Amino acid sequence: MAIMNRSYAILLVVLVVLCQVIAAQSEKTTIGDLSSAEIEEQIQQCPLVQSLNAHKASTAHEAATGFTARAFAVLFPGSPAVNTLLSVLYISGPPNFLLALCPSDIDPASLNTMVAFAFGGLMGDTLFHLLPEIFVGEDSPEHVTLVVADGNKNILLGIAIMVGFVSFVILDKAIRIASGGDEGHGHSHGHAHGKIEGGDKAAASAKASGSDSGAQADGLRQRNTDKSNAKIIVPVEQQESGPSSNRGYLNIIADFTHNITDGLAMASSFYASPTVGALTTTAVFFHEVPHEVGDFALLIQSGFSKRAAIGAQFLTAAGALTGALMGIAVQEYGGNSVDAIPTPGLFGTSLHWGDLLLPWTAGTF
Incomplete structure (x- = not known):
């Protein structure tokens, strides 16, 4: 009976040591593979962070119930x-x-x-x-x-x-x-707009008197004089x-x-x-x-x-x-x-x- 109890005790010690080794090895291998959400979750277990959370909850009630927050909650509920x-x-x-x-x-x-x-x-x-x-x-x-x-x-x-x-x-x-x-x-x-302004009017009057070379020259001089004040008009068509x-x-x-x-x-x-x-x-x-x-x-x-x-x-x-x-x-x-x-x-x-x-x-x- 004493030998059996001693065997159970040794087996229990071995199991405890094995669990500790597995836990330590698991912590070593998985700490670098934690996601951002998992890291944040573990950080929230820190006593200092929990104290900060309590302080924030006690001071942020009024801001959370503002008109903007309620409006956004109604417009985007899903x-x-x-x-x-x-x-x-x-x-x-x-x-x-x-x-x-x-x-x-x-x-x-x-x-x-x-x-x-x-x-x-x-x-x-x-x-x-x-x-x-x-x-x-x-x-x-x-x-x-x-x-x-x-x-x-x-x-x-x-x-x-x-x-x-x-x-x-x-x-x-x-x-x-x-x-x-x-x-x-x-x-x-x-x-x-489809209108004629400035130099185009001068050009039209010059073409109307095309039989007179002097009138053509006068029209040409008139066109050159008014060129600086003329607008370039694009027809509607x-x-x-x-x-x-x-x-x-x-x-x-x-x-x-x-x-x-x-x-x-x-x-x-x-x-x-x-x-x-x-x-x-x-x-x-x-x-x-x-x-x-x-x-x-x-x-x-x-x-x-x-x-x-x-x-x-x-x-x-x-x-x-x-x-x-x-x-x-x-x-x-x-x-x-x-x-x-x-x-x-x-x-x-x-x-x-x-x-x-x-x-x-x-x-x-």
């Missing part, structure tokens, strides 16, 4: 994928319906003001929301967030931003080259044919491509955090209103009827849905899904392909 599709509906529907209220002859000066407003909205969202989210991350309302510095990760994020910027420059240049260069690519072309119409179709293609980047931006923003997604949607909405009005005016100047121009704008809105679906697919199958199996990151970092979508779209802005 998962990142559902919220992305809702944001496409918000930015595509109202701006296009507002075009029915726009007159066909829009003042170019007001277009310049709206374009400046649209540019400021996107730049504000990029500088104050997207870039901080890309490099630092979004603050969580439930607990404090600690950031682990990683130089290689920051380099990859910066490269993704630069690739997005270069991609947009190449696309913009290609559109300009296809439309015949930089001239006439803005909203200022197509304002010609020439304006409506050829290059102007082609410019309108090229603008539709460019607008469709631009809306794809909008959809990608909103998908990547909502998968980063609900707050960043809601703010990006707000910025894109206030960008889309003047942008759609400007494109509508350009299509009218290119010979489109008002009904055809509005229909073309609804067609280009499908680009935002296309970009949103592409962004959702990249996020779901690129390692950012909640149910995704943890896999090694890119180039020894914690980044996956889905994490590079937000910096790429920030570069395209």
